[in-house]
Amino acid sequence: MQAQQQLVDRLTPKIKEKLDAVFLRCDINGDGVISREELLAAFQDAAGRGSRAVKFFNVMDTDASGTVTKEEFMFFWAKIYDNGGSERDILSELDLVL
Numbered sequence: 001m002q003a004q005q006q007l008v009d010r011l012t013p014k015i016k017e018k019l020d021a022v023f024l025r026c027d028i029n030g031d032g033v034i035s036r037e038e039l040l041a042a043f044q045d046a047a048g049r050g051s052r053a054v055k056f057f058n059v060m061d062t063d064a065s066g067t068v069t070k071e072e073f074m075f076f077w078a079k080i081y082d083n084g085g086s087e088r089d090i091l092s093e094l095d096l097v098l
C-alpha cells in the first residue's frame with residue numbers, strides 16, 4: 001500500500017488535478033466509487049469507446065470488488081506514468097472523458 005502511494009505521489013500536479021476532475025465526473029451518483037456502469041457511461045458520452053472502458057475498468061478494479069475506488073483509480077494512472085507514459089499523453093487520454 002505504501003509503495004502504491006509513493007507511485008501516486010510521483011504524478012505531476014497537472015495529472016493529479018485532472019484525475020480528481022475525471023474521478024468526480026465518472027462518479028455519477030457521488031458515492032465515492034466508480035461502478036462499471038458509471039465508467040461505461042462516462043466513456044461512451046465522451047467518444048463511444050465502451051470496450052476500452054471495460055478493459056480499463058477490469059485493470060483498475062485491482063481487488064475485483066466491482067467498483068473502483070479513488071485509490072485504485074489514481075494507482076492505475078500512476079502505473080502508466082511510471083511505465084513511461086508522458087504527461088501529455090495521459091492528459092489527452094483523460095481529456096476524452098472530461
Ligand SMILES: [Ca+2]
Nearest residue numbers: 027031033034
Ligand atoms: Ca459511484
